[in-house]
Each structure stands twice: as C-alpha cells, then as structure tokens.
Amino acid sequence: MTIQRKGIRIRKGECVLLCSLCVFMAGCANTVKYGPQVTDSSGNPLSTLIPNKALQISQSVSLTMENIALIAIIDWAVDPLAPNWQLAQAPLGEDRVRISLRKKRFTTGGDGEAVQLFARRAEKIKSDGGYASYVMLEYTEGVESSVPIAQRVAQGVIQLKH
Numbered sequence: 001m002t003i004q005r006k007g008i009r010i011r012k013g014e015c016v017l018l019c020s021l022c023v024f025m026a027g028c029a030n031t032v033k034y035g036p037q038v039t040d041s042s043g044n045p046l047s048t049l050i051p052n053k054a055l056q057i058s059q060s061v062s063l064t065m066e067n068i069a070l071i072a073i074i075d076w077a078v079d080p081l082a083p084n085w086q087l088a089q090a091p092l093g094e095d096r097v098r099i100s101l102r103k104k105r106f107t108t109g110g111d112g113e114a115v116q117l118f119a120r121r122a123e124k125i126k127s128d129g130g131y132a133s134y135v136m137l138e139y140t141e142g143v144e145s146s147v148p149i150a151q152r153v154a155q156g157v158i159q160l161k162h
Helices: 012-027 065-078 114-129
Strands: 002-005 008-011 054-056 062-064 085-091 096-103 133-144 151-161
Touching (some): 054 065, 085 114, 114 133, 114 151
Antiparallel strands (some): 002 008, 054 062, 085 096, 096 151, 133 151
C-alpha cells in the first residue's frame, strides 16, 4: 500500500516506522526514574526509555529489557513468517501480462526464488485464463537502490497462447 500526497510517496511500512519513531521520541519525556542514587556528573537524576529490569526465566537464565526490546525489533524487521517476495501483475493488452516481483528488505534467504515464483505465477495466469501455453518474452532481475536498504527486484512479460 502506498500513500501519495503532493508528490510524496510513502509506503505503508515506512509510514509505520515513522509513526513508531514519533511515539518513541514522545515517550522520552515520560521515562522511568531510577531515583536519587543514580545521577549524572551534574547531580541530575538519570532516566532511560527502557527500564533497568530483567525477566527471570529460570534460576540461571534471565533476559534484560534491552534484550527483549532488541529481540522484538529484530523480529519486526525480519518477520520470518512473511513471504520473501511481493508479486504484482498488470495486463498489457489481451494476451500479454507483466509480472513484477519485489523482495522484502530484510530476509533470511530466498535470493534464487525469483525465477521460480515468476514461472509459478505465469502458470497460474495461464491456467486461470484457460490458455494452452505461454511464452516468456522478457525477464530481468536487478537491485533497486533505495533508502535505507536496497531491494532485489525482478520483472518480466509473458504472452499467453490459446
């Protein structure tokens, strides 16, 4: 999903990241106070966004709040259960279709999947439309440089035959 206003395009993920950053920055005003025993060099009490606490899992294993926050951020960024590729298709006339693929920014594999996914989608388009076969007219793979991290992309055009 893309939000577009006055020539600025923001994807849903970027919007969520921006809103989360704003919430965290606003939360800095409401931090946990350690108390008068912990002060900086000027004697002012110190405070942090993440409290100095630990989750005791067993007698010998505990997780600090920093570790829990780091695990949550890594899980959100990588999201191992989400598909590695987004597919989109657009008709280019009655018997031609463009198939575009975009890999997510943080992945745990899937670099060689683009051709397989392209072929699988082409087969699905062929069978759903009642066509006998298809011909791959073009296919390209590359890396799209974008901020903050580049993404792998692939696209191609198929021609459907009766």
